[in-house]
Amino acid sequence: xxxxxxxxxxxxxxxxxxxxxxxxxxxxxxxxxxxxxxxxxxxxxxxxxxxxxxxxxxxxxxxxxxxxxxxxxxxxxxxxxxxxxxxxxxxxxxxxxxxxxxxxxxxxxxxxxxxxxxxxxxxxxxxxxxxxxxxxxxxxxxxxxxxxxxxxxxxxxxxxxxxxxxxxxxxxxxxxxxxxxxxxxxxxxxxxxxxxxxxxxxxxxxxxxxxxxxxxxxxxxxxxxxxxxxxxxxxxxxxxxxxxxxxxxxxxxxxxxxxxxxxxxxxxxxxxxxxxxxxxxxxxxxxxxxxxxxxxxxxxxxxxxxxxxxxxxxxxxxxxxxxxxxxxxxxxxxxxxxxxxxxxxxxxxxxxxxxxxxxxxxxxxxxxxxxxxxxxxxxxxxxxxxxxxxxxxxxxxxxxxxxxxxxxxxxxxxxxxxxxxxxxxxxxxxxxxxxxxxxxxxxxxxxxxxxxxxxxxxxxxxxxxxxxxxxxxx
Numbered sequence: 344x345x346x347x348x349x350x351x352x353x354x355x356x357x358x359x360x361x362x363x364x365x366x367x368x369x370x371x372x373x374x375x376x377x378x379x380x381x382x383x384x385x386x387x388x389x390x391x392x393x394x395x396x397x398x399x400x401x402x403x404x405x406x407x408x409x410x411x412x413x414x415x416x417x418x419x420x421x422x423x424x425x426x427x428x429x430x431x432x433x434x435x436x437x438x439x440x441x442x443x444x445x446x447x448x449x450x451x452x453x454x455x456x457x458x459x460x461x462x463x464x465x466x467x468x469x470x471x472x473x474x475x476x477x478x479x480x481x482x483x484x485x486x487x488x489x490x491x492x493x494x495x496x497x498x499x500x501x502x503x504x505x506x507x508x509x510x511x512x513x514x515x516x517x518x519x520x521x522x523x524x525x526x527x528x529x530x531x532x533x534x535x536x537x538x539x540x541x542x543x544x545x546x547x548x549x550x551x552x553x554x555x556x557x558x559x560x561x562x563x564x565x566x567x568x569x570x571x572x573x574x575x576x577x578x579x580x581x582x583x584x585x586x587x588x589x590x591x592x593x594x595x596x597x598x599x600x601x602x603x604x605x606x607x608x609x610x611x612x613x614x615x616x617x618x619x620x621x622x623x624x625x626x627x628x629x630x631x632x633x634x635x636x637x638x639x640x641x642x643x644x645x646x647x648x649x650x651x652x653x654x655x656x657x658x659x660x661x662x663x664x665x666x667x668x669x670x671x672x673x674x675x676x677x678x679x680x681x682x683x684x685x686x687x688x689x690x691x692x693x694x695x696x697x698x699x700x701x702x703x704x705x706x707x708x709x710x711x712x713x714x715x716x717x718x719x720x721x722x723x724x725x726x727x728x729x730x731x732x733x734x735x736x737x738x739x740x741x742x743x744x745x746x747x748x749x750x751x752x753x754x755x756x757x758x759x760x761x762x763x764x765x766x767x768x769x770x771x772x773x774x775x776x777x778x779x780x781x782x783x784x785x786x787x788x789x790x791x792x793x794x795x796x797x798x799x800x801x802x803x804x805x806x807x808x809x810x811x812x813x814x815x816x817x
Contacts, residue, residue: 346416349387355456356381363688367647370532370612372439373684377459382466385459386415392450396674397460401448404437404800406430408445408460415463424471427464432501433543433799435472436526438465439535441796442637448674472542479549486510488813491573493560493756496524497795498786499579500547501802502809506577507550509810514573515552518559520615525581526795528606531641533648533684537613561756570760575781575809578756578770579802582748582787588633592701597708599623601638601745608645626650629738631711633657633698634745637683642743644685655691655737659727661718662694697729701742711737748792767791775801775808783809 346352359375360366366373377385389412397408407426414423427434441461449457471477488511492503495517507513521527523540548554558564569576585600587593604623610616625646632642635658646654667677686692697716703709715733718725750768751757757764763771763778769791770777770784777784785805786798 346387347391349384349416350390350451350455353384353388355388355459356385357459358462360684360687366533367688370608370648372536373533374439376466376469377462382463383416383418386412386463388451388458389413389416390450396448396450397445397458400674401445403444403794403797404430404803406445406464408458411467412458412460412463415467420467420470421474421476423467424476427467428471428477431464431799432504432803433497433795434464434468435539435543436497436535437796437799438462438468439539440530442794444676444794444796447676453673477546479546480508481550482508482510484510485512486813486817488512488574489514489572490575490577490809491516491560491569493569493576493578494524494580494786494788495522495554496579496581496786496798497526498581498788498798498802498805499524499577500543501799502577502579502785502806503552503802504547504550505803505806506809507547507552509806511575511809511813513552515554516558516560516564517554517556520557521613522554522556528609529602529638529641530609531605531645532609532612533644534641537609559754561754561759566756566759569756570781575783575813576760577805577809578751578762578777578782578784578788579786579798579805580751580754580788581798582750582769582790582792583752584749584768585744586746586749588698588744588746590698590700592703592708595701595703595708596705597703597740598701598742599744601632601634601642601743604743605638605641605645608649623741624649625654625741627652628740629653629655631655631657631737631739631742632745633742634747635660635692635694636745636747638747639743639745640683640685642745643690644683644688646741646743647685647688647690651741653691653738654689655693655739656686657693657696657698657713657737659697659716660694697727699734708740708742709738711739711742713737748787750791751788775805776812780812 360373395409411423411426443461445460446457451457490511490513492499492515495515503513503515626649630646630651632639663680665680671678699712715730765771770789772784772789775783785801
């Protein structure tokens with residue numbers, strides 16, 4: 344534990360943000376870190392709770408949270424950095440974008456505010472890089488086996504790094520121009536600047552991981568080639584198939600998937616080439632974001648920075664309660680109202696709203712017709728019904744579909760490898776191994792869309808499964 348009565352002496356102090364009128368003028372990260380003295384007090388709040396639910400119930404990668412909190416409190420930062428990296432390949436990512444389920448399962452959350460675990464993690468890894476403690480880790484002996492990792496998101500990067508450190512020759516194939524997957528192209532720079540990814544990639548390259556970008560596996564290189572040239576394949580392509588909204592008027596210009604919109608802006612920020620004539624630009628437009636999750640929130644923040652005239656975000660589900668409800672008790676992730684930094688920058692939010700049709704012409708979208716809905720339980724199942732007479736119109740020249748993702752893209756690679764899929768369309772695996780013994784899968788490609796931290800854990804476990812299979816058959 345840290346300080347015996349630290350949670351009594353010190354209140355939770357969250358990080359701040361740059362002022363709204365300042366931060367919406369650029370795409371730099373908005374969070375203002377705590378000072379070392381402030382952070383020590385926050386680490387001191389970690390109590391001797393006996394069973395650390397933050398570690399077990401809350402953290403998908405099972406970070407040793409009480410241990411690194413205690414080490415930070417004692418000023419033993421390098422040891423804290425080692426403890427953190429023992430379970431997490433990308434703490435600089437989770438320290439920035441993770442929703443921190445560890446904090447909602449912190450014992451203090453029962454009747455107080457939790458420890459600022461996510462920010463302590465962020466400060467540990469940033470100090471580790473600044474002090475030069477984070478170095479390449481190379482194996483003493485190579486095992487002579489080769490692995491092709493398909494996709495370079497959080498699952499792919501974690502799997503690749505673990506495999507390289509275990510002695511495999513690892514090649515990562517990425518269809519985009521730079522590695523990072525969702526981290527690079529799906530998360531806005533104001534939450535995650537891309538030099539953060541590049542810094543970790545340099546470590547991985549020094550550990551022997553080879554990156555091949557601009558390569559669409561299954562198209563630019565065949566499944567046959569991959570199976571012939573590599574001993575194992577690990578598919579970590581993510582859940583790239585977005586959920587559509589097939590209502591009348593869907594083909595009107597001005598309606599786009601959220602990830603198209605976000606990826607374009609990230610490419611602009613990093614001066615990556617793309618067809619500017621197809622740019623999706625919110626400047627001067629009334630923007631409607633359909634979907635109330637994190638991706639929708641990212642669309643709000645990006646639209647605000649592009650200069651949207653107005654931004655409305657609608658969600659088909661009911662508005663969550665302000666505090667933890669009884670149906671998600673501690674230490675579960677609470678179903679409650681959350682307001683992001685992007686929402687604070689200016690946005691109209693509406694719940695229990697269903698889109699009925701898009702209206703416009705060949706020149707573009709003009710408005711969206713919607714209605715209010717109500718949710719009622721029927722034998723334990725939630726049933727949605729439209730409220731008669733509740734129809735209304737939302738003026739919008741740009742609609743962004745941010746309703747999540749349904750499954751991995753069923754591209755040529757998946758088809759040519761003849762991989763089994765589960766009922767939801769994900770790659771079907773048993774202990775991360777597909778129906779083809781040499782082909783493994785990890786991350787959202789096997790689980791469906793989930794958190795970055797879960798993808799990291801999945802990538803690590805898939806790497807362990809490949810190592811176990813190699814050792815069993817060697």
